[in-house]
Amino acid sequence: MLCLKVPTDAAWATAALRDVDAVLVDHAHCEMKAASNALSMATRHLADVELVRAMTDLAREEIEHFQQVLALLVERGVTLGPPPVDAYAAELRRRTSGTHRGQGDAAAVVDRLLVAALIEARSCERFKLLAEAAAPVPEHAALHAFWTELLAAEARHYRTFVDLAERAAGGDRAAVLARLDVLAGVEGALVRELARRGEGASRATIHG
Amino acid sequence: MLCLKVPTDAAWATAALRDVDAVLVDHAHCEMKAASNALSMATRHLADVELVRAMTDLAREEIEHFQQVLALLVERGVTLGPPPVDAYAAELRRRTSGTHRGQGDAAAVVDRLLVAALIEARSCERFKLLAEAAAPVPEHAALHAFWTELLAAEARHYRTFVDLAERAAGGDRAAVLARLDVLAGVEGALVRELARRGEGASRATIHG
Numbered sequence: 001m002l003c004l005k006v007p008t009d010a011a012w013a014t015a016a017l018r019d020v021d022a023v024l025v026d027h028a029h030c031e032m033k034a035a036s037n038a039l040s041m042a043t044r045h046l047a048d049v050e051l052v053r054a055m056t057d058l059a060r061e062e063i064e065h066f067q068q069v070l071a072l073l074v075e076r077g078v079t080l081g082p083p084p085v086d087a088y089a090a091e092l093r094r095r096t097s098g099t100h101r102g103q104g105d106a107a108a109v110v111d112r113l114l115v116a117a118l119i120e121a122r123s124c125e126r127f128k129l130l131a132e133a134a135a136p137v138p139e140h141a142a143l144h145a146f147w148t149e150l151l152a153a154e155a156r157h158y159r160t161f162v163d164l165a166e167r168a169a170g171g172d173r174a175a176v177l178a179r180l181d182v183l184a185g186v187e188g189a190l191v192r193e194l195a196r197r198g199e200g201a202s203r204a205t206i207h208g
Numbered sequence: 209m210l211c212l213k214v215p216t217d218a219a220w221a222t223a224a225l226r227d228v229d230a231v232l233v234d235h236a237h238c239e240m241k242a243a244s245n246a247l248s249m250a251t252r253h254l255a256d257v258e259l260v261r262a263m264t265d266l267a268r269e270e271i272e273h274f275q276q277v278l279a280l281l282v283e284r285g286v287t288l289g290p291p292p293v294d295a296y297a298a299e300l301r302r303r304t305s306g307t308h309r310g311q312g313d314a315a316a317v318v319d320r321l322l323v324a325a326l327i328e329a330r331s332c333e334r335f336k337l338l339a340e341a342a343a344p345v346p347e348h349a350a351l352h353a354f355w356t357e358l359l360a361a362e363a364r365h366y367r368t369f370v371d372l373a374e375r376a377a378g379g380d381r382a383a384v385l386a387r388l389d390v391l392a393g394v395e396g397a398l399v400r401e402l403a404r405r406g407e408g409a410s411r412a413t414i415h416g
Contacts, residue, residue, distance in 0.1 A: 032251055039244055039271070046236075046288035052278065056271050063247075063264050063271075070260065080254035 001128070002121040002158055003180050006188030009195060012126075013133035015204065020143065021078045022204035023130065028069040029083040030123065030206050035062035037116065045109070050167065054160055065150065072146070088194060088207035089119060095186050109168045114180050117161035118187045119207065124154035126206050209336070210329040210366055211388050214396030217403060220334075221341035223412065228351065229286045230412035231338065232277055237291040238331065238414050239274035243267045245324065253317070258375065262368055273358065280354070296402060296415035297327060303394050317376045322388050325369035326395045327415065332362035334414050 001007065016023050035058075042055035073080060096115050097108075131147035134140035166176045209215065224231050243266075250263035281288060304323050305316075339355035342348035374384045 028254075032247070032254075035267075036244075036247055036251070039240070039247065043240055043244070043291065046240075046290060049278065049282055049287075052288075053275070056275055056278075059243075060268050060271050063268050067261070067264055070257065070264075074257055079257075080260070082254060083251065 001125045002155065003118065003184045004121050004125055004188065005184045006191050008122075008125055008129060008191070010129075012195075013129035016130060017133050017137070017140070019204045020140075021073075021076060023206070024069055024073055024076070025078065025080060026205045028066055028073060028080055029086070031062050031066035031069060033083065033086065033089070034119075035059045035066060038062060041112070041116075051164055054164060058157060058160065061153065065153070068146070072143075086207065088122075088190065088205070091190055091194075092118070092187055095190065096183055106168055106170075110165045110176060110179060111183065113161045113165035113168060114176070114183050117158050117165065117180065118183060120154045120158040120161060122187070122191070123206055124151050124158060127151035127154060209333045210363065211326065211392045212329050212333055212396065213392045214399050216330075216333055216337060216399070218337075220403075221337035224338060225341050225345070225348070227412045228348075229281075229284060231414070232281055232284070233286065233288060234413045236274055236277040236281060236288055237294070239270050239277060241291065241294065241297070242327075243270035243274060246270060249320070249324075259372055262372060266365060266368065269361065273361070276354070280351075294415065296330075296398065296413075299402075300326070300395055300398055303398065304391055314376055314378075318373045318384060318387060319391065321369045321373035321376060322384070322391050325366050325373065325388065326391060328362045328366040328369060330395070330399070331414055332359050332366060335359035335362060 038055045038059040042052045042059070045051050045055075070080070092115060096111055127147045127150045131144055131151060134144040134147060137144075162176065162180065165180075166173050169176045169179075246263045246267035250260045250267070253259050253263075278288070300323060304319055335355045335358045339352055339359060342352040342355060345352075370384065370388065373388075374381050377384045377387075
């Protein structure tokens with residue numbers, strides 16, 4: 001799906017649906033982190049108007065999604081706690097940072113954008129699995145609709161990040177897609193590892 | 209004005225209008241910082257639904273204001289650089305943090321909210337001065353309208369922060385207003401000091 005190399009185990013969505021509250025809590029944290037990350041990208045590159053516009057639009061949208069998840073949590077009587085350590089995103093950034101060493105700042109920016117694209121791609125895949133698993137369950141009709149809407153948004157964000165990476169790479173789409181393929185390999189290996197450690201398929205998290 | 213104890217020197221707006229680009233650049237940075245601060249407040253207090261709703265609404269609005277200022281800068285051919293050190297906000301937070309020591313976490317939250325209220329109040333005052341100074345200048349008609357709109361928003365944000373502080377103080381409005389008075393004294397002394405050092409009245413900044 002999109003650029004992903006390792007599909008999420010089919011058992012994940014079924015397990016996740018057994019704890020919808022946990023999925024929604026994790027989802028809320030993901031949206032808030034995505035918003036903060038988009039604002040931080042904008043702040044780092046204030047002179048790049050196109051990137052700043054895209055990142056501030058994205059931040060507004062992620063905050064709106066956060067508010068939608070929060071409303072669902074309030075309805076369900078669930079309270080949000082502090083965000084847990086996000087092993088998936090932290091580890092993905094760690095494993096991919098510095099691998100472009102010696103290729104200058106532009107390569108680092110391209111990588112940061114492509115890692116963000118990969119995170120959006122993985123969210124998109126997980127929301128698709130959740131939407132499909134929720135489809136036949138009448139009590140999950142509202143969640144099915146919400147996740148379907150969300151997966152389309154994540155696919156759009158994925159494309160935004162890949163397009164921005166192409167721009168940051170001076171328009172060399174082939175080079176960007178080749179780099180994305182390398183980083184997708186790193187992401188896939190990580191997802192497989194987290195699932196094996198029981199931090200992925202067995203847990204109701206959007207990532208990992 | 210609002211709770212402020214030291215009015216900005218009347219010369220400030222006249223001086224600031226001589227460098228509209230610098231005012232707008234500083235303003236863009238202020239909006240971005242306000243958005244990040246609102247998101248960070250929400251993230252710190254995720255279990256407090258009312259605060260989280262208010263802070264995420266605020267973040268969305270501040271990002272929208274940032275985008276409006278960015279559009280003005282693009283029109284004027286001005287490029288944003290990295291945010292400068294914000295002596296006013298940093299120093300205000302430093303001078304007010306820890307002054308509630310021994311009074312527990314709630315007092316720290318009340319102070320953080322009241323300091324945010326003071327920053328909004330100062331922005332409101334400065335936008336009012338800018339709007340008044342721009343009013344008689346035909347070429348500044350659009351800026352006059354923009355600043356007038358903004359000063360109303362800042363006054364609204366000021367009230368939001370004071371109301372949240374009252375809630376955090378268990379509804380004790382009198383105690384909150386007394387504390388606001390103390391913190392406004394600190395803020396006023398700082399503004400006077402920055403103006404004396406030539407970092408306030410002589411510079412085209414929204415704060416300080």
